Structure formats: C-alpha cells, structure tokens
Amino acid sequence: MKESTNINPILNAAIKREEEAYRFYKDVAERTNNKAVRETFQQLAEDELGHKDFLKSCLNDSSLLKKLPVPKDYKVAEATEAPLLSVGMKPADAMALAMKKEQESAELYLKLAKTAVDSKYQETFRGLANMELGHKTRIEALFVNIGYPEVF
Numbered sequence: 701m702k703e704s705t706n707i708n709p710i711l712n713a714a715i716k717r718e719e720e721a722y723r724f725y726k727d728v729a730e731r732t733n734n735k736a737v738r739e740t741f742q743q744l745a746e747d748e749l750g751h752k753d754f755l756k757s758c759l760n761d762s763s764l765l766k767k768l769p770v771p772k773d774y775k776v777a778e779a780t781e782a783p784l785l786s787v788g789m790k791p792a793d794a795m796a797l798a799m800k801k802e803q804e805s806a807e808l809y810l811k812l813a814k815t816a817v818d819s820k821y822q823e824t825f826r827g828l829a830n831m832e833l834g835h836k837t838r839i840e841a842l843f844v845n846i847g848y849p850e851v852f
Contacts (some may be wrong), residue, residue, distance in 0.1 A: 705820035707762055714828050715755045717805060722748035724801070728794065731787050737794040740842065744798060751831065765827025773833055774829055776840040777803040795843035806832035 722745050729741035757820045758764045782800040783793040813825035 705818050707820060707824045708759055708824045710759050710821065710824050710828075711755055711762070715752055718748050718752040718755060721801065721805075722752065727796070728785065728789075732794070733788050734791060734794075736846075737789055740791065740794065747835070751835070752831070754831075762824065765824060765831075768827055768830045768834065770830050771834045771837040773837065774840055776843060777836055780843070781805055788793070791846045792843060795839055795846055799839040802832055802836035802839055806836055 725741045725745035725748060729738045729745060732738050732741070754764070777796075777799040780796050780799070783789065785797060785798050786793075789797070809825045809829035809832060813829060814823045815821045816825060
C-alpha cells in the first residue's frame with residue numbers, strides 16, 4: 701500500500717512566507733509618508749492575512765489548491781526593475797516593489813514544482829505558484845493604473 705504524501709510541511713512553509721509578506725507590507729505601510737502607498741500596503745498586508753487563512757484551510761483540505769484559477773500573466777513585473785525600498789516611495793515604485801516580490805514567490809514555487817519528484821508535491825507547488833501569480837496579477841493591474849494612467 702502506497703503511503704500518501706504529506707504536504708503539510710510545504711503548506712506550513714508557505715504560511716510562513718505569507719506571514720513574512722504581511723510583515724513586509726505592514727512595515728512599509730507604517731513607515732511611508734505617502735498616504736496612497738500607506739493605504740495600498742495596508743490593503744496588501746490584509747490580503748496576505750487572508751492568504752495565510754486560506755493556506756491554513758488547505759492543511760485540512762489540500763484539494764482547495766487545485767481549485768485556484770490559473771491567472772493570466774501579463775509579465776509586467778518581469779519588464780519592470782525593482783526599486784529600492786524607501787520611506788518616501790512613490791505609489792508606482794511601491795507597486796513595482798510589491799509585484800517583484802510576488803513574482804519571486806511565484807517563480808520559487810514553479811521551480812519547486814519542476815524539481816519535485818512526487819506528483820502530489822508538484823501539484824501543491826503549482827497551486828501555490830498560481831496563488832502567488834494571482835497576487836502578482838492584481839498588483840500589476842494596480843501598478844499599470846498608477847504608473848501609466850495616461851494610457852487608459
């Protein structure tokens with residue numbers, strides 16, 4: 701009889717990454733002088749708490765990861781240079797930094813999916829990558845609206 705694959709350590713690591721992202725966004729929100737950046741990063745911090753709760757629910761039902769949609773990836777983050785974190789960041793720079801962080805997370809999970817031998821691990825990492833790509837896509841939309849409003 702084949703043992704089932706325990707993905708809880710992977711989910712627990714992903715939960716820690718969401719906690720780190722929460723602290724990062726919260727810290728930026730608390731330190732910035734720009735009201736728009738503060739409000740945006742406060743919302744991103746709250747979103748990360750929601751993602752953490754979702755991942756906690758996956759500990760009981762990992763099939764939830766399969767239900768995540770595969771978001772369109774417009775590659776805005778890939779075409780944008782990551783600005784340095786500063787207290788006086790402009791909103792567009794803050795969004796650029798946030799989307800780069802989400803891009804890095806998605807790429808990490810995709811690499812792990814490619815190197816995992818067990819299909820359950822591959823599936824889990826792909827689901828986590830899709831979750832991060834969803835974050836990235838959302839932030840990219842904000843970035844485009846802030847950084848390039850004259851296009852629309």
